[in-house]
Structure formats: structure tokens, C-alpha cells
Amino acid sequence: MPDFLTVEYAAQPLWLWTAFLSLICFLLWVDLGLLNKKDEVISPKKSAIMWSCFASLAVAFGFYIYFGYEPDPQFYNSPENLNQQAAVQFATGYLLETALAFDNIFVIGMVFTFFAVPREYQHRVLFWGILGAIVFRGIFISLGAAVVNEFTWVLFIFAAFLLYTGGKMLIPGEGPEEEELNLEKNPIFRFLKKRLRVTDEITNHNFFIRKIDPDTGKMTRYATPLLLALFMVETVDIIFAVDSVPAIFAVTRDPFIVYTSNIFAILGLRSMYFMLSAAVERFKYLKYGLAAVLVLIGIKIFWNFLLYKELHIVPYLEPHWSLMLTIALLGGAILFSLWKTSADKPHAGS
Numbered sequence: 001m002p003d004f005l006t007v008e009y010a011a012q013p014l015w016l017w018t019a020f021l022s023l024i025c026f027l028l029w030v031d032l033g034l035l036n037k038k039d040e041v042i043s044p045k046k047s048a049i050m051w052s053c054f055a056s057l058a059v060a061f062g063f064y065i066y067f068g069y070e071p072d073p074q075f076y077n078s079p080e081n082l083n084q085q086a087a088v089q090f091a092t093g094y095l096l097e098t099a100l101a102f103d104n105i106f107v108i109g110m111v112f113t114f115f116a117v118p119r120e121y122q123h124r125v126l127f128w129g130i131l132g133a134i135v136f137r138g139i140f141i142s143l144g145a146a147v148v149n150e151f152t153w154v155l156f157i158f159a160a161f162l163l164y165t166g167g168k169m170l171i172p173g174e175g176p177e178e179e180e181l182n183l184e185k186n187p188i189f190r191f192l193k194k195r196l197r198v199t200d201e202i203t204n205h206n207f208f209i210r211k212i213d214p215d216t217g218k219m220t221r222y223a224t225p226l227l228l229a230l231f232m233v234e235t236v237d238i239i240f241a242v243d244s245v246p247a248i249f250a251v252t253r254d255p256f257i258v259y260t261s262n263i264f265a266i267l268g269l270r271s272m273y274f275m276l277s278a279a280v281e282r283f284k285y286l287k288y289g290l291a292a293v294l295v296l297i298g299i300k301i302f303w304n305f306l307l308y309k310e311l312h313i314v315p316y317l318e319p320h321w322s323l324m325l326t327i328a329l330l331g332g333a334i335l336f337s338l339w340k341t342s343a344d345k346p347h348a349g350s
Contacts, residue, residue, distance in 0.1 A: 010145055010255035011072035017256075024134065024263060027057070032127050039120040039205050047274035054271060058094055058264040065090050065257070075149075075254040077304070077316060088319040089252035092326055093261030096251060096297075099290050099330050100244045101269045106280055107236050108273060114183050115229040121205045125226055126270040129233040133266050136238055138259060140245050145255040152305065158246035159301035165243055166294030169287050188235055189228065196223045237266075243294075250297040251322065282341045289333025293326050 005015035031050075036042070042050075066087040073079045076086070112122055147154050183189045192198075199209065199222045207227040213220040248258050276283070300317055307314040 010142070011075070012070075012256045020260060020263075024267070027054075027267065028127070028130065032124075036123055036127075039124070041119045042123055042274040044275050047271045051268050051271035051275055054264065054268040058268070061260065061264065062087055062090050062094075069256075071254060075252065085319055086252075086254060086257055088323050089254065090257050090261050092319065092323045093248045093251045093257060094265055095323075095326055095330065096247055096293065097244055097262055097265030098268060098272075099286070099293065100240065100247070101265060101272060102276075102280075102283060102286055102290070104236060104240050104269060105273050105276055107240075108233055109280065111183070111229055111232045111236065115225040115232075116202070117226065117229050118202060121202065121226060123270070123274070124205050125230050125233060126273060128230055129237065130266060130270055132230075132234045133237045134263060136234070137241060137245075137262050137266065140241050141248075141255060141259050141262065144245055144249055145253070145258065148249050148253055155250065155301050155305055158250055159298040161246055162250060162294045162298035162301075166291040166298065169291035169294070183232065186232070186235075188231060192223075192228055192231060196227075197221070198223045198225065198228065202226055247294060247297055250301050251319075283334065283337045285337040285340060286330070286333045289329045292329045292333075296325055296329070297322070 005013065005018065007014050009017060035050075066083050069083060069086055071082040071086045073082060076082055078085070108126070111117075112125075117125060148158075197213075197220065199211070202225050203209070205226070206224060207230065208221050208223055210219050210221055212218065244262070245258075248262060252258060300322060303314060303317050308316050
């Protein structure tokens with residue numbers, strides 16, 4: 001193995017980061033290059049199978065974390081059972097990021113509606129959006145890891161932010177599903193409209209086309225609404241990263257666990273969109289379970305880093321308790337949503 005691949009980045013050798021990113025690139029190539037080469041509407045059944053495959057890969061990666069990963073003790077409370085701690089934190093982070101993706105799905109659906117993106121082209125937009133998310137999440141997580149591991153007190157700011165965000169989500173009428181999407185006033189959208197020539201309609205899956213400029217009579221490159229939709233999907237992911245990155249750092253400070261759990265959740269987001277976009281209203285109470293999880297994580301930071309580590313007045317809250325409570329809160333919210341919306345259907349119809 002070349003010497004440069006043994007150099008450590010964020011406490012892990014470069015070869016491990018390279019291997020992981022190579023795996024992700026291979027999965028994306030299989031997705032768009034083999035399984036979804038043609039423009040077609042992805043059925044809920046196919047998207048469910050795709051999501052199940054990505055989720056299975058996340059589970060398999062969790063087994064690697066448990067059996068083959070070498071955690072750095074500096075990111076963990078106890079030097080004992082490091083792999084068990086890492087695996088539990090990976091599972092908690094993956095579940096949390098997957099749950100946070102539900103709000104993402106709702107807003108992405110509004111973006112596609114605004115730009116009138118045909119369903120057969122939505123997969124292509126989301127594919128390239130995933131590539132951008134992988135890069136931006138890497139940047140955010142690298143910066144976050146550098147700050148958190150140098151200044152632990154920053155976690156208290158994250159905790160306060162999570163408590164505020166979770167509390168706000170618990171208030172009826174708050175959240176993206178109650179807000180009207182007004183892209184006409186979005187500064188990024190207005191900037192792009194002012195700087196780019198954009199066609200009025202979508203005729204194929206290309207982000208750019210060449211057509212005759214009516215003013216000059218020459219063939220000119222035009223952007224299509226698909227490109228604007230892609231930029232807005234990226235903007236949505238950056239906005240949601242403001243919530244998700246502090247949340248995952250509250251679960252684990254290991255940069256490799258933070259990044260890999262994020263990426264596996266993002267990979268499943270695209271498939272989850274086609275699986276759930278038509279039935280997103282069935283999960284209308286999920287946000288309350290997610291809000292409770294964010295509040296729980298915020299409390300856990302103060303519990304472990306202030307009350308336990310600094311003041312020594314409470315026992316340490318082990319990671320598996322966070323995982324169990326996260327599963328209980330999110331699972332309970334999903335089951336209640338399905339039951340409640342199913343019970344509301346006859347009433348709404350009457």
C-alpha cells in the first residue's frame with residue numbers, strides 16, 4: 001500500500017476514506033448507469049426495493065463498524081467496548097438522519113411542483129443533487145469536527161440549538177409543511193434567473209440546451225428549469241444540514257461515523273422520495289416524534305458533558321439508551337401517524 005494512503009485524516013487512514021467514497025461512487029454508478037438509465041417514472045414498488053437495498057447496505061456497514069472498524073478512543077467516553085459504542089452511534093445517527101429526511105422530502109416535492117418537473121426526470125435531478133450533498137456534507141462535517149473536537153463547549157451551543165429547533169417543531173403551525181414555498185423571492189433563485197438564459201419549459205432531461213437566441217439569431221446555450229430545480233434542491237439540503245449536522249455531532253464526535261451515517265441516509269433519501277412523496281401526508285405526526293428526539297439529544301449533551309463530565313452529579317447516559325429512545329419515539333410517531341390518518345379518511349371523505 002502506498003505510504004500516502006496510510007496518512008490519517010480525522011483519525012482514520014486515508015485508504016479507509018478512499019474505500020468508502022469509492023463504494024459510494026460505485027453505488028451511484030450502478031443506480032444511474034445501470035438500473036435507471038432510461039427516463040421513466042419510478043414506481044413506489046421499485047423505489048421501496050431500492051431503499052431496502054440502501055438500508056441493507058447501511059446495516060452491513062454497521063456490522064463492519066462493529067467487527068472491523070478501529071475507533072479512536074479520543075472520541076468516546078470509555079476505552080472499553082469501542083466498537084460496540086461506535087456501532088450504536090452509527091445506528092442512532094443513521095436513524096436520526098433518515099428521519100430528518102422526511103421534511104426534506106416534503107420541500108423537494110414543492111420544488112418539483114414549482115418548476116413543473118415531470119416525474120420521469122425527477123430521479124436525474126435528485127441523483128446530481130445527491131452528489132452535491134455528499135460534497136457539502138463533507139465540508140460541513142469536516143469544519144464541525146475540527147471545531148467540536150478543539151472546543152467541546154461548542155456542543156452546548158449545538159444542544160441549545162437542538163432544544164430550540166425541537167421545541168419550535170412541537171408548536172402547531174410551525175415547520176415546512178405549513179409554510180408556503182415562495183421561490184420567486186428566494187435570493188438564489190433570483191440571482192440565477194438574472195444571470196442565466198432559462199427556457200420556459202422542459203423538453204428533455206438535459207440541464208442545458210442550445211437554441212436560437214431571438215435577439216441575435218445565433219445558436220446559444222440556455223439553461224432549463226431542471227438546472228434551477230437542481231440548485232434549489234441543493235439549497236434545501238444545505239438548509240436542512242443546519243439541523244442535521246449539529247444533531248449527529250450530539251450523537252457522536254467520531255468524524256468517520258458522522259460522515260458515513262449521513263451519507264447512507266442521503267443515499268436512501270432519493271429512493272424514499274419516490275416511495276413516500278405521494279403519501280407524505282400519512283406521516284403528518286412524524287415531526288412531533290422527530291422534535292422529541294431533537295429535544296432528547298439536546299438534553300443528552302447537557303447531561304453527559306455538563307452534569308456528568310463537569311459536575312459529576314449524574315451517571316453517564318450510555319449510547320444504547322439514546323438508540324432505544326430514538327427508535328421508540330420515531331417508531332411510535334410513525335405508527336400513530338398511520339393510525340390517525342387512516343382513521344381520519346372516512347371523516348374527511350364525508
